Amino acid sequence: MTLKEIRSLDAGCRFHEEYRGEKVPLFEEFLELTKEYPDMLYDFELKEYPVAGNERRAYETADRVTALIEEYGLGDKCVLNAFSAVLLQYIHDKYDGRYRLHGYYPKSLLGESQNRDPYDILYCACVCEDFTRETFDRLKQRGIDTWAGTRFNNREMLELARRCGATLITCDNPKEVRETLREMGLHT
Template sequence: MIERLQDCEAVVVAGHRGYKSNYPENTLLAFEQALKLGVHMLEFDLRLSKDNVIMVIHDETVDRTTDGKGKVGDFSCKELQRLDAGRWFAERFAGLRIPTFEELCELLKAYPDVLLNVEIKPSFNAIEAAGGAIAMLKNTDFGAVRFTSFDAAVLAHIHDAYGLKTQGFPQAQMYNFVPGDNGTYSKMWAVGISMKLLTPELVEQFRDMGLQVWCYCPDDLKSVYYALGCGVTLMTCNNPVPALEIGRHRETLRSAKNGRNPLGGATVG
């Protein structure tokens, strides 16, 4: 499925940690709302709890996104799910919990066509987290999944041990980066570029290396149009609405012109 994105002309939108701009990130509510918007992909972050349960949370600690304090890996799953993961964002979201990856997978059963961007956060047990996530997805079409990490060693392991598609980042942003022809870039299918770094020249540089180019996070009309001007149609967004609206408008114009959908099947963004 993800091969549809190869040199794709349509605007393809991933919800960054769900619908992050409007809901508490990496909660089931944020994912549900992103899916209702019609995002083509969900991006989310995985870490292991103290008892080796795969949890959906971005930071190394729970301090920013819950009412707790301390490292994620110092809490058991039950302890993590006692924390409030919604009130920090707004009082009306009080009571939301940190989901397990299993709970997210259960939600995703109702959305079989949605692509997944599974980010493994750097940690001493990141490779274990990656292996656990891959095992849980064993009944999933891996053609719909892309694994992401800022740790080049994790990407290399996923690429070499499992033969799965990975997304990394420019060298200066990665840990354990290995230069050279057989280094980190050779293990990557795609590269994600921050809007702060995005230029047409950088996009061309990575395309010349045979990499698919994504950007993050174009969250308003101006930044979406800038990304398109740089030649990037694959976008991970905190606020998916502008990119989805522009994508649908472009697709309407393209369909009216030639009656063809570049991704095949149902129209996407």
């Protein structure tokens, strides 16, 4: 879609009536909003991947995102997230390991890697399969913070995340997940 087409969409209509009419913000507009929340941790997912024919665009996008993150002083308040081991390695190498990187488990979700194990450079990984304490422990032994992926979106799955030792949950339904976590005594 073009930017004009994206900006014509209603970004809030499917969530709650009070958000009807909200527009998809530009990244810079979102970063302006972050000024109101100085203690928030941000997980910025990069969606342009360096697949055949798209390498230049993917790397330029990552560079523009990191430049804006620096401009807004969010380097230590964010993680950069991608389903691409190659893109995560590019960011790690180009920026001398300055950014915390967020990947996924199992490794097959990260696509092909170039010349190193992507888990050697990750700060955290969302566990999306094999929800066992052993999986979480193996990642932690490598120094990787374990997060629960979007499948952890109801009480049963949130209890499993707690038992496995997840330290953070990424979700598509934050209001409901937060309320359930509060009921479980796991969120203030």
